[in-house]
Amino acid sequence: MNTGFWSERARHWARLGAWVALLISLAATPVxxxxxxxxxxxxxxxxxxPPGGATDVQLRALALAAQRELGQPIVIVNRPGxxxxxxPAGMAQSAAPDGYTISLIAATLFRLPHLMKVSYDPVADFSYLICLTGYTNGLxxxxxxxxxxxxxxxADARKQPGAISFGSTGRGSSGHIAMERLARAAGVQ
Structure with missing residues (x-):
């Protein structure tokens, strides 16, 4: 007998559907x-x-603050070279894409592919989150x-071409590029 908007059969299916939805939501709660x-x-x-440098010291301080905020340890691994x-190249090759391995990068990451064969693509292999630091080169x-x-x-370099050497963190690094630009602008070797 139809006693209103819902027929008895429709009410039965509505109740059954509600119970099924409740059971599914209860089963999903632990998951x-x-x-x-x-x-x-x-x-x-x-x-x-390497450990102990300005970048290392700054990032260790940042990691301590992040540990307090996140409630998880930040394990610092120095991989210079x-x-x-x-x-970062090692991270691109072997780290799981789960957010549990992150890396600081240097501008060299973008320069080096133009100077030599590298094992990474600086655009496709990384997701960039934030610019943390900047620095000025000095001599x-x-x-x-x-x-x-x-x-x-x-003046001495002009008198003795090739006799004066300099150090940097590596080929294509900011220090290397700065010194090469200085040498070119000054006309020295």
């Missing part, structure tokens, strides 16, 4: 509760520079060196 919030384990931070590209010599000004150094 949804089991889905853990990120992060639920330590995060590895790859630093492409190849002008700051060894660590220094030992206190007892014969040069007291940049002009002294360049």
């Amino acid at each position: 949804l509760q089991a889905a853990e919030a990120f992060p639920n384990k330590p995060i590895t931070l790859i630093l492409p520079f 190849v002008g700051g590209t060894l660590g 220094l010599v030992r206190q007892d060196a014969p040069w007291k000004t940049l002009q002294d150094l360049l």
Whole structure:
């Protein structure tokens, strides 16, 4: 007998559907509760520079603050080499894409593919999150060196082509490029 908007048969199916929906939601609750919030384990931070340098010290301080905020340890792994590209290149090749391995990068990461064959694509292999630091290159010599000004150094380099050498963190690094530009602009080797 139809007693209103819903027939008895329609009410039966509506009640059955409601019970099925309730059972499904109850069954899904433990699964949804089991889905853990990120992060639920330590995060590895790859630093492409040696321990103790300015970048290392800055990022260790940042990692400590992040640990307090995230409630998980940040494990720092120093992987210096190849002008700051060894660590990120290794991450691109072997880290799971789960967010638990992150890396600092150097500008060299973008320059090196134009200078030599590399194992990574700086555009396709990484997702960039934030710019953290910046730095300025400087030129220094030992206190007892014969040069007291940049002009002294360049004058001596002109007198002795190829005799004066410099150090940088690697081919294509910011320091390397800066010195090559200085040498070219000054007309020295």
